Structure formats: C-alpha cells, structure tokens
Amino acid sequence: MTKPLDNAAPLDSKALATLFTEARTHNGWTDKPVSDETLKALYDLTKMGPTSANCSPGRFVFVRSPEAKEKLRPALSSGNLEKTMAAPVTVIAAIDSEFYAKLPVLFPHADARSWFTSSAAMAEETAFRNGTLQAGYLILAARALGLDTGAMSGFDKGKVDAAFFAGTTWKSNFLINLGHGDPSKLFGRLPRLGFEDACVLA
Numbered sequence: 081m082t083k084p085l086d087n088a089a090p091l092d093s094k095a096l097a098t099l100f101t102e103a104r105t106h107n108g109w110t111d112k113p114v115s116d117e118t119l120k121a122l123y124d125l126t127k128m129g130p131t132s133a134n135c136s137p138g139r140f141v142f143v144r145s146p147e148a149k150e151k152l153r154p155a156l157s158s159g160n161l162e163k164t165m166a167a168p169v170t171v172i173a174a175i176d177s178e179f180y181a182k183l184p185v186l187f188p189h190a191d192a193r194s195w196f197t198s199s200a201a202m203a204e205e206t207a208f209r210n211g212t213l214q215a216g217y218l219i220l221a222a223r224a225l226g227l228d229t230g231a232m233s234g235f236d237k238g239k240v241d242a243a244f245f246a247g248t249t250w251k252s253n254f255l256i257n258l259g260h261g262d263p264s265k266l267f268g269r270l271p272r273l274g275f276e277d278a279c280v281l282a
Contacts, residue, residue, distance in 0.1 A: 108265025129217035137179035138214030175211030228261030
C-alpha cells in the first residue's frame with residue numbers, strides 16, 4: 081500500500097502554469113498522435129481523484145479511430161465539427177446511471193449500494209455530480225501528462241447515446257478533445273471573475 085504524503089509542499093510555479101494559469105482550451109490540433117498507453121496512463125491518474133463514497137460513476141470513451149469519429153460526426157454542432165474531427169482523440173465523458181452496482185467492490189465496508197437503489201433521484205444526482213468531477217480530473221491529468229484539452233458542449237446527447245451507448249446504462253455528459261494543441265488557433269484568453277465577485281469568507 082502506498083503511504084500517503086505527509087505535509088506535501090505546494091507545486092512550483094511551472095507546475096501551476098501547466099495545470100492552471102497558462103493552460104488553455106484548444107480549438108486546433110497538430111497531427112501528433114496520442115498512444116493507447118498514454119490514454120491508459122491518463123485514466124490511471126483520473127481514477128485516483130476522490131468521489132463521494134468512492135462511487136466513481138465516470139465512464140470515458142476514447143474516440144480515436146476514423147470509424148468511431150464518423151459515428152460521432154452526426155451528433156456534433158457545426159461549430160464543433162471541424163476541430164473535433166481533427167483532434168487525435170475525442171473523449172466522451174459519460175456517467176454510468178447504475179454506478180452503484182460497483183459499490184460492493186469500491187466501498188466494501190458499508191452497504192452503500194442500498195443508498196442509491198432506494199432513491200433514483202439521489203442516484204441520478206450523485207452520478208452527475210461525481211461523473212462531472214471525474215471528467216474535470218481527466219482534464220487536469222491530461223495537462224499533467226503534456227496533453228492539451230478542449231472541453232465542449234455543443235452536441236446532441238441523444239445521438240451520442242444512441243451511437244455509443246445503446247443497450248447500456250451509460251449516458252453522455254460532455255465531450256473533451258484531446259491531443260497536442262496548435263497554438264496558432266488559440267482564441268484570446270477571456271476574463272475571469274475576481275475573488276470578491278465569486279467568493280465569500282464566512
């Protein structure tokens with residue numbers, strides 16, 4: 081078992097720039113590929129982020145073959161079509177609506193499965209919240225591995241679910257283009273809210 085870090089020091093400015101301050105949402109991509117080994121390493125980082133009761137409802141489809149990209153094409157909005165077809169990988173960030181089936185393995189010290197089988201509303205809310213959280217971890221993990229990302233709405237969820245998840249309990253949440261970004265196609269960075277506009281010290 082890995083020993084938890086004691087008194088971990090803050091990341092240096094270079095690492096913070098990679099993850100946050102200099103990281104950008106990319107709209108254009110180079111033709112440099114992303115290997116399956118890198119995608120596996122990406123998930124191995126993503127899965128370590130915390131979720132409530134370790135429920136881990138996030139599911140990820142790494143769309144990288146021409147055939148899979150063509151399956152995705154009809155679901156994309158016109159503004160997202162070109163950049164998505166050009167990206168080496170497009171991640172369908174999804175959730176498993178029956179994530180609780182895995183809880184006897186993921187949270188074995190309590191009957192956590194019954195918390196969700198007794199309340200469909202609680203299961204749905206938990207899946208959405210924690211699956212979205214895991215997709216956020218994936219974006220940061222990708223940046224940590226030297227990849228660029230471009231998260232998107234702008235797609236037809238029904239078409240994606242029909243094309244990729246028919247007959248399953250998975251449902252799409254949003255899309256993330258993944259690869260090595262073309263800096264010449266970046267938009268100018270937009271403003272962010274200041275602390276005083278978004279935070280309260282209570």
